[in-house]
Amino acid sequence: MAIGSKLPHVGTTIFTVMSRMASEEGAINLSQGFPGFGADPVLLELVGKYTRDGYNQYPPMSGIPQLRRRLAEKTELTQIYFPDPETEVTIVSGATEALFSAVTAVVRPGDEVVLLEPAYDSYEPAVTLNGGVPVYVPLNAEDFSVDWERVEKALSPKTRLIMVNSPHNPSGYVWTEEDIDSLATLVRDRDIYLVSDEVYEHITFDGRKHISLGSHPELRNKTFVCGSFGKTFHVTGWKIGYCIAPSDMTVEFRKIHQFLTFTTVTPIQYALAEYLEEPNRYLSIPAFYQSKRDLFAGGLTRTGLIFTPARGSFFQLASYGHLSQIGDRELAERMTRRLKVACIPVSVFYSDRRDDKFIRFCFAKEEAELFEALERLQGLPEIL
Ligand code: PMP
Numbered sequence: 001m002a003i004g005s006k007l008p009h010v011g012t013t014i015f016t017v018m019s020r021m022a023s024e025e026g027a028i029n030l031s032q033g034f035p036g037f038g039a040d041p042v043l044l045e046l047v048g049k050y051t052r053d054g055y056n057q058y059p060p061m062s063g064i065p066q067l068r069r070r071l072a073e074k075t076e077l078t079q080i081y082f083p084d085p086e087t088e089v090t091i092v093s094g095a096t097e098a099l100f101s102a103v104t105a106v107v108r109p110g111d112e113v114v115l116l117e118p119a120y121d122s123y124e125p126a127v128t129l130n131g132g133v134p135v136y137v138p139l140n141a142e143d144f145s146v147d148w149e150r151v152e153k154a155l156s157p158k159t160r161l162i163m164v165n166s167p168h169n170p171s172g173y174v175w176t177e178e179d180i181d182s183l184a185t186l187v188r189d190r191d192i193y194l195v196s197d198e199v200y201e202h203i204t205f206d207g208r209k210h211i212s213l214g215s216h217p218e219l220r221n222k223t224f225v226c227g228s229f230g231k232t233f234h235v236t237g238w239k240i241g242y243c244i245a246p247s248d249m250t251v252e253f254r255k256i257h258q259f260l261t262f263t264t265v266t267p268i269q270y271a272l273a274e275y276l277e278e279p280n281r282y283l284s285i286p287a288f289y290q291s292k293r294d295l296f297a298g299g300l301t302r303t304g305l306i307f308t309p310a311r312g313s314f315f316q317l318a319s320y321g322h323l324s325q326i327g328d329r330e331l332a333e334r335m336t337r338r339l340k341v342a343c344i345p346v347s348v349f350y351s352d353r354r355d356d357k358f359i360r361f362c363f364a365k366e367e368a369e370l371f372e373a374l375e376r377l378q379g380l381p382e383i384l
Pocket residue numbers: 033093094095096097120165169197199227228229230231236239240241
């Protein structure tokens with residue numbers, strides 16, 4: 001009996017493929033995005049404490065009240081609005097679940113969903129599995145900002161949803177106030193929802209501030225804001241995230257969450273609620289990552305690659321088209337096998353696998369590892 005795949009075009013994600021190759025080759029893994037350092041021991045200790053104290057059974061479906069409240073307070077402090085913890089905040093098992101549940105809550109068969117490319121790989125399958133039709137709009141080639149005219153041209157009466165991601169993976173672009181205003185103008189008087197992937201909300205550079213779509217009074221009424229504690233507190237394996245959305249949208253969101261995972265790991269929710277009492281624990285993150293971005297971007301200037309220092313996220317994009325025309329997958333493989341530094345070929349973030357000769361590095365690593373990787377990348381001319 002053949003299963004008749006619902007996702008015939010989907011294989012193993014590039015993040016898994018490159019991480020596996022990095023491990024086989026003993027390469028420094030700057031491919032898949034995850035921190036190469038541990039979390040704050042205080043947070044680890046809190047998880048230990050809550051597991052030992054018996055917080056190990058199902059929590060409330062929408063998340064424990066303490067954590068929802070802390071998250072609302074964090075949102076008020078950083079984004080100047082206070083979502084109702086009871087009706088507008090839901091704790092889920094990672095941003096991937098938040099994105100999937102939000103898309104599932106609104107997309108019906110035949111609905112069109114605008115995806116800005118390059119796009120994170122989980123968006124399209126979420127749309128397709130719900131019978132939605134992805135409509136792709138490329139970001140501007142120079143800096144990966146949004147081409148608002150192209151977005152407008154892509155809209156139709158069938159457009160149900162626009163997926164947004166800032167700080168952006170893979171480009172590191174951070175939306176400006178003008179971007180947010182342009183989006184607000186575009187969706188005004190249109191029945192279009194927004195899913196805003198803000199997992200890198202606390203990783204911005206050079207004094208830039210992340211502006212959540214939730215902070216815009218008009219957009220807030222149409223947006224599912226999706227976040228990830230894994231990204232913010234260097235614990236990607238914990239798979240815990242959240243969704244903030246208006247109460248009517250949250251009702252529908254929770255119906256999906258309820259039957260997708262039902263609840264999210266209890267002791268970690270208690271630990272995070274206590275940990276979030278001290279705002280400096282997230283307010284200090286930009287400075288922490290800024291020194292890594294500066295170190296990595298500084299070293300990259302000696303490799304011959306061309307790049308604009310990332311404005312946000314923990315990814316640095318670099319282009320090599322002026323040095324060689326080999327495919328980006330081929331280059332990523334050669335770098336991993338011969339230079340022993342793994343990266344991600346950016347063509348995988350495009351639906352048509354368009355290859356503009358960009359590779360992506362994750363610089364969420366210890367300084368010594370970044371120095372070593374930069375040293376090895378000096379050998380780039382030998383493999384091109
Ligand atoms: N969105 C983006 C842009 C990401 O880079 C990631 C990476 N992990 C996710 C969502 C998923 O987050 P989580 O691990 O919390 O599911």
